[in-house]
Amino acid sequence: xxxxxxxxxxxxxxxxxxxxxxxxxxxxxxxxxxxxxxxxxxxxxxxxxxxxxxxxxxxxxxxxxxxxxxxxxxxxxxxxxxxxxxxxxxxxxxxxxxxxxxxxxxxxxxxxxxxxxxxxxxxxxxxxxxxxxxxxxxxxxxxxxxxxxxxxxxxxxxxxxxxxxxxxxxxxxxxxxxxxxxxxxxxxxxxxxxxxxxxxxxxxxxxxxxxxxxxxxxxxxxxxxxxxxxxxxxxxxxxxxxxxxxxxxxxxxxxxxxxxxxxxxxxxxxxxxxxxxxxxxxxxxxxxxxxxxxxxxxxxxxxxxx
DNA sequence: GAACGTGTCATCTCTTAAGG
DNA sequence: CCTTAAGAGATGACACGTTC
Numbered sequence: 001x002x003x004x005x006x007x008x009x010x011x012x013x014x015x016x017x018x019x020x021x022x023x024x025x026x027x028x029x030x031x032x033x034x035x036x037x038x039x040x041x042x043x044x045x046x047x048x049x050x051x052x053x054x055x056x057x058x059x060x061x062x063x064x065x066x067x068x069x070x071x072x073x074x075x076x077x078x079x080x081x082x083x084x085x086x087x088x089x090x091x092x093x094x095x096x097x098x099x100x101x102x103x104x105x106x107x108x109x110x111x112x113x114x115x116x117x118x119x120x121x122x123x124x125x126x127x128x129x130x131x132x133x134x135x136x137x138x139x140x141x142x143x144x145x146x147x148x149x150x151x152x153x154x155x156x157x158x159x160x161x162x163x164x165x166x167x168x169x170x171x172x173x174x175x176x177x178x179x180x181x182x183x184x185x186x187x188x189x190x191x192x193x194x195x196x197x198x199x200x201x202x203x204x205x206x207x208x209x210x211x212x213x214x215x216x217x218x219x220x221x222x223x224x225x226x227x228x229x230x231x232x233x234x235x236x237x238x239x240x241x242x243x244x245x246x247x248x249x250x251x252x253x254x255x256x257x258x259x260x261x262x263x264x265x266x267x268x269x270x271x272x273x274x275x276x277x278x279x280x281x282x283x284x285x286x287x288x289x290x291x292x293x294x295x296x297x298x299x300x301x302x303x304x305x306x
Numbered sequence: 307g308a309a310c311g312t313g314t315c316a317t318c319t320c321t322t323a324a325g326g
Numbered sequence: 327c328c329t330t331a332a333g334a335g336a337t338g339a340c341a342c343g344t345t346c
Contacts, residue, residue, distance in 0.1 A: 012319075026328065039320055041329060058328075 010050075016043035017055060017069075018076040024063045078144040085280045098124035101282040104137035104146035105129060106204070106269065107228060109248045111150045114271075118289055125282050133227075135202035141272060147283050149272045152204030161278045163271045163290050168245040170208050170265040172258045175238045185261040188218055195240030196220040197231050205245050208265040216263070 019029035020040060030037035048055055055069035065073060084100055101118075105111040108131060115127055130140065134152040141149040142159070154162050172191070174180050180190075191213065199206040206225075213220065223240050228248070235242040236254040245267050249257050271290040273283050 010318095035319085036321055037327085038322085038329075038331095042319085045329085063328095 010043075010047070013043040013047040013050075014076055014079070016040045017047055017072065018080055020044055020056065020063070021065060021069060021073040021076065024065075026063075074143060081144045081147075085277075085282075097122045097281045097285050099282050100126050100128065101148065101286060102128045102130065102146045103148045103150065103286075104140050105131050105150035106134050106137060106152050107131060107245075107248050109245075114150075114286075114290065114293070117293070118286055121289065122282070122285055125285070133200060133202040134204045138272075141274060144274075147273065147277065147280075148286055149270075151270055151272055152267050154268075154270055154272075159275055160272045161275050161287065163287060163294060165269040165271055165290065165294060166247075167266045167268050168247045169259070170205055170243055170267060171246045171249060172241050172243055172260060173235060173249060173255050174241045174258065175235055176254055176256055177238065178241070178256070180241075180258055181256045183258060185259040188212065188216055188260050188263045191220045191241070192218045194220045196222050197234040197240050197242045198222050198225045199231060199243070200225050200227055203228075204267045205243060205248075208267045209243050212263050212265045 016029065016033065016039070019032045020026055023029045023032060026040050026044075027037050030040045033040065044055065053068045054066050055072060057064040057066055103111060103115065108129070111129065115129070118125070119127065130137070130146055132140075137146065137149045137151050138155055140146045141151075150165070154160070154164075172186060180186060198210075212218075221240075224234065226234060228244075231242040231244065232250075232252065232255070234240070236252065246257075271287065273287060277283055278287060
C-alpha cells in the first residue's frame, strides 16, 4: 500500500461510497451514478480495503452504515456540496448566477416571499426547500444538508453568518365552538389548566410561550406535543388550544385566533449560512437579497411586511 | 531551453457473466 | 441484491523527437 493511496482519497471511490451511503443500496447508487452496480461494489470495497475500515454492515435485511461510515458520509456530503458549488461557479454565464440552492426553513410562511423575490432576480438557480423546526434546520445547516437556513433563534454560534428577518407575535388559537371563540384576546393566566396542544421540543414558538408561562407560573394542561401542521388539525378536532406564530396562522373556518393581551410572547427569525460558505455565489446572492429586504427599524410582524 | 506532438506502458474504470 | 472474475476501453505518466 503506497503512502499516496493513504493520503489522497480516490474521488471516484468516495463518490460511489457517498451514493451508497445516501441510498443504502448499491443498486440504487449505481442508477444514481449511471454506472453498473458491480462497479459501485468494487469502488466501495476498494475504499474499505485501502484504509482497512468497514464502512457498511451488509446484513440480510439490507445495508447499514458503520460509525466510520456515518462519519465519512458527513464529510463526503460537505465535499460534494462544495463540488456542486464549484460547478455552479464554472457554469455561471457572466454575472448570471446558476446552480442549486437548498434552503431549510422553520416553516414555508417566512420563506416564500423571499424565494419568490430570489427567483425573480436569479431565475437560473434551482431552489430546494426543506422544512422543520429550528433545531432540525440548524443541524442540517451544520451538516451541509442545506445551504441556507431560515431559523427561529441565533444559536450564538460563531460559525454562522446571520441576518435578522423579523419578530413575530405568538398567538393562541382555538376551535370555533370553543368558549373563547367569540373573543379577540385572552389573558395569560387564563391558560392555566387549559387543555393545550404544544409544538414538539425544538420549536422556538413553543419555547417562547413556555418561558413566559414559567415566569408567571401558569400551567396549562398539555395534552400532546406534535409538529406544526398536526397542531392545527388537533385544535380543529377540538382537542384543545394551540399556539402558533402569528405569521404562520392560516385563516381556517374551523379555527379562531386570539392574542394574549397582557403578555406578548414573540419569536424571531433569522436567515443564516455557514461563514465558510458565505462567498459561494447563490448563497451570497440570497444573503444580499435578505439584507436588502430587511429594514433596520424594529420589526413588528413578518418578512411579508418588509 | 521551452513548447508541443506522438508512442508506449501501467493503471483505472467499466461492463458482462456467473454464482452465492 | 450483492460479490467476484475476466476482459475491453479510457486515461495518465513518461520518454523521446521535432520545431521554434
